[in-house]
Amino acid sequence: MPFLKQWALLGWTDLHAAAAAGDIAKVQRAVQKNSQDLERLSREGQSPLHLAAANGFDVVVRELLARQAKTTVQDKAGRTPLHLAAAAGHAGCVRELLGRNNRDSREVKEYLLFQKDKEGNDALMAAVVAGREAAVKELVQVLGEQGVRRCTDKCGHGPVHVAVELHHVHLLPLLVAATGGPDKERDAATGATALHTAARLGLQPAIDVLLRHGASSTTLDNAGRTASETALAAGQHAAYRALREAFQPSTAPVGTGTAAPPPGVSVYDHRLIHTSAEPAANVAASDPSTAGGGTAPPYGRLQIPAELPPAVLYPKTPEGAGVYF
Structure with a gap:
């Protein structure tokens, strides 16, 4: 797209165009020409850092961070540069945005990690939703176990649930x-x-x-x-x-540490039975069959039918009858 059209339709500056193209020399010249363009936003609310991160130009991201470009700016969709890098699977850009080249304080970096976009996703959830393994790996290393558990979508689902869904x-x-x-x-x-x-x-x-x-x-x-x-x-x-x-x-067989189901349990019985390795007293109080001095059944495994039960056939509605007959 010609630059004049980019300027008119997208609201880009020279620095936006250079960052989106990954041209480090042009980025350096544009910053020297007008350092205020670092914080100037396009019509979509994106800074040059957004564009560099979204396109995977980690060298440009590093240069813009060295010039102290802000990392927590959100575009009109609520996405930070970290959101865009994570969703696109650019692990190098994720590493730059969270590494030592980002001179933000630890509190600001933590805030960046848990910022939500308008869809309710933080950076890790954005990477999970997009299925980006390399970006997910970078983020979980930074977050740690407790941090990963804090990451949820707008429904409160964690990353494992979302990955399955x-x-x-x-x-x-x-x-x-x-x-x-x-x-x-x-x-x-x-x-x-x-x-x-x-x-x-x-x-x-x-x-x-x-x-x-x-x-x-x-x-x-x-x-x-x-x-x-x-x-x-x-x-x-x-x-x-x-x-x-x-x-x-x-x-x-008996003597191997586990017991077979007792004779009274049918293949369709879903009761819990216990092996002798477990204390029978734990079920004696809750099992009505043991009341009055009876013996608690041995502990075991959930009995699951070997085959699905036959289908139930319901009678057809008599001809001329209504819904309720």
Whole structure:
């Protein structure tokens, strides 16, 4: 686009154009000519630093930071240069904006990390939404575990949940390690873990990754459902079978440390049974069958049906009847 058209339509200065093109020599000349252009904004509310970060020119970003360009300026969409660099996956620019070349105080850098755009995303969430692994890696190293847990979207979902929702399975190993485990994040409204979300969506690659990293298949959401029950309720039968296979009842012989299900438990019984390794007294008080001196059943695993139950056939509405008959 010719410069005159850029000036008229976008409101760019010489420095904007040089930063967007990644021409370091022109950037230096433009700053020497008019240093006030460092803070001048385009019609979209973007500074030259925004344009350099969005296009991945880390050398230009370093030069502008050396000239003390402001890093916390937000454009009309509420995005800082860090938002744009993270969403575009420019890890080098992310590193420059958060590194020693940025002379802002520690408080200003922390503020920059948690600034929200108008979509409710901070820089890490912007990178997660876009599926940018290199940028996510840079940001989690700076944030640390506690910082990563503070990062949420406008619905209060953490980065692991968002990665599952958007099918960014390649981000899960990195994010699970950064948050301290796959079950650390719980949906505030439903109590669902990331495994519940993957089960509801039928996203088997995500289920495999989460189980491999230690996700619990017995954790209950606010409705009292496990991930496998969530999959079944959502009609995700393949995900249900994958979770069932990951949590099969023990059939090991006596003496190996685990016990087989007692004879009275059918294949469709979803009661919790306990192995002898657990104290039976823990269930004696809550199990009505043990009242009056009965023996508590041995502790064990959640019994999951080997096959799906047959479909229920409902009678058809009689001819000529209304909705209620």
